[in-house]
Amino acid sequence: MGDLFSQEVLQETWDIVINDMPLALWETFYVTVLATLFAVIIGLPLGVLLVVGEKDGILPLPKPFMGFLNVLINVLRSVPFLILMILVFPLTRLIVGTIVGTTASIVPLVIAAFPFVARLVESSLREINPNIIEAAQSMGASPFRIITKVMIPESVPSLISNVTIAVTTVLGYTAMSGIIGGGGLGKIAINYGYYRYKYLVMLIAVVILVLLVQLFQSVGTRLAKSTDKRLKSK
Amino acid sequence: MANTLLKIEHLTKSYDGNVILKDFNLSVRKGEVIVIIGPSGCGKSTLLRCINGLEPIQSGVIKLDDEIIDSKSKTITKLRQRVGMVFQSYDLFPHKTVLQNIILAPTLVQKRDKKEAVAEAEQLLDKVGLSDKKDSYPRQLSGGQKQRVAIVRALCMHPEVMLFDEVTAALDPEMVREVLDTMLELARQGSTMLIVTHEMEFAKAVSDRVIFLDNGEIVEEGAPHTFFNHPKTERAQKFLHTFEFEHIK
Ligand SMILES: Nc1ncnc2c1ncn2[C@@H]1O[C@H](COP(=O)(O)OP(=O)(O)OP(=O)(O)O)[C@@H](O)[C@H]1O
Ligand SMILES: [Mg+2]
Secondary structure, rough: OHHHHHHHHHHHHHHHHHHHHHHHHHHHHHHHHHHHHHHHHHHHHHHHHHHHHOOOOOOOOOHHHHHHHHHHHHHHHHHHHHHHEEEEEHHHHHHHHOOOOOOOHHHHHHHHHHHHHHHHHHHHHHHHOEEEEEHHOOOOOHHHHHHHHHHHHHHHHHHHHHHHHHHHHHHHHHHHHHHHHHOHHHHHHHHHHHOOOOOHHHHHHHHHHHHHHHHHHHHHHHHHOOOOOOOOOO | OEEEEEEEEEEEEEEEEEEEEEEEEEEOOOOOEEEEEEEOOOOOOHHHHOOOOOOOOOOOEEEEEOEEEOOOOOOOOHHHHOEEEOOOOOOOOOOOOOOHHHHHHHHOOOOOOOOHHHHHHHHHHHHHHHHOOOOOOOHHOHHHHHHEEEEEEHHHOOOEEEEEOOOOOOOHHHHHHHHHHHHHHHHHHHOOEEEEOOOHHHHHHHOOOOEEEEEOEEEEEEEEHHHHHOOOOHHHHHHOOOOOOOOOO
């Protein structure tokens, strides 16, 4: 291990860090944010349906539909991300035109994350006191109004905490997507660390990933707290 | 009788085959205040929930004016707007201010002008002595204050009937009074109300008619002084007796 920190190695690592890291960091960041955004756009309505569409929900939906939705989510959630990435190649090619590259990696990330987001949204909405939903019903509010004006606004802090969990999970997946063509910090860690034995570069990439997780988490926690009107003091 | 506002005929309500209300009949005149009393589990809350269209019923009809209240119909949201309900547990929206809680349904459901709704909300809050709380969140209020806000929230919809389900049951004794006074004032103004309560003195003072419910049936009903002073049935006598204490010294 002596030569891990030799003058030569340090110089070379420094060059890689300066030349490749900024772009990789940016790629990881935007892929994470975009993939989570799309996952929320798909997952939020599905999570809402999971709750309101139940037999005794505010908008009961046909049983076969609810069954299909549950199975779809469970199946997608149980496929390991690496395998899912390969499975969705045709879809990725259809949407992005190619299966390699940073943008292409967004497709499998969204497919992997939206079912997860749907479950998180579901659990957030289930935390709402059912009495306040009933109060809204008793005032004559329609299911749509109850969803948009009561259920979602009342669970904002919990939704933010849960989306934060989704962001950090997606971040972990982006690192994995480096193995098959995705860009970002994961690619750097694998290319230099695994294929070319430049462990120091890999270490730095990992440290930056950890810092990113910390950043997302603390921003999320702070936002969740500041939107929670039930807490005693700010 | 003239001016019947709410009419319940042959109502049967059961949960999974378990009959809670049996062939229940009741007519409520406009402006009448009815107090419903009875032992725990006799079906008081269930009755109010049926009137608000929150529960599917198995048979019978509930009519407001001439419109049928059916929890499964497409027009139920319209009818619910005409029936105000206040629950034991306040059920204010925790992430909305007092004012936002009150104007939510008037502006979104009834599509009223926001300015006008705010003006009315402020006026009603003033009447119950809470004008300085309009921008507070529910957690910043005492139980009694929350319950008065819940009453204002229901009133702001201009309901034709108000349903109160044990609205003081969760309150500390010193807060019960302020909520009951609010309801007495409503009765004085001629509101039509159905009140479920365990506050017997209040029931005597506020009601035009008392209904004693046991096992989902009306066992006895009458004017408050007759009912409380000379209950006819043994079950009512026994029930009222549970609110009395013997002198032991
Ligand atoms: N959702 C439900 N599912 C099944 N049974 C129910 C349900 N709600 C109420 N019940 C039953 O119906 C009966 C009447 O309940 P209800 O809440 O109307 O009583 P209550 O007179 O309001 O009693 P309390 O004074 O304790 O509030 C009870 O036996 C209760 O167990
Ligand atoms: Mg009850």
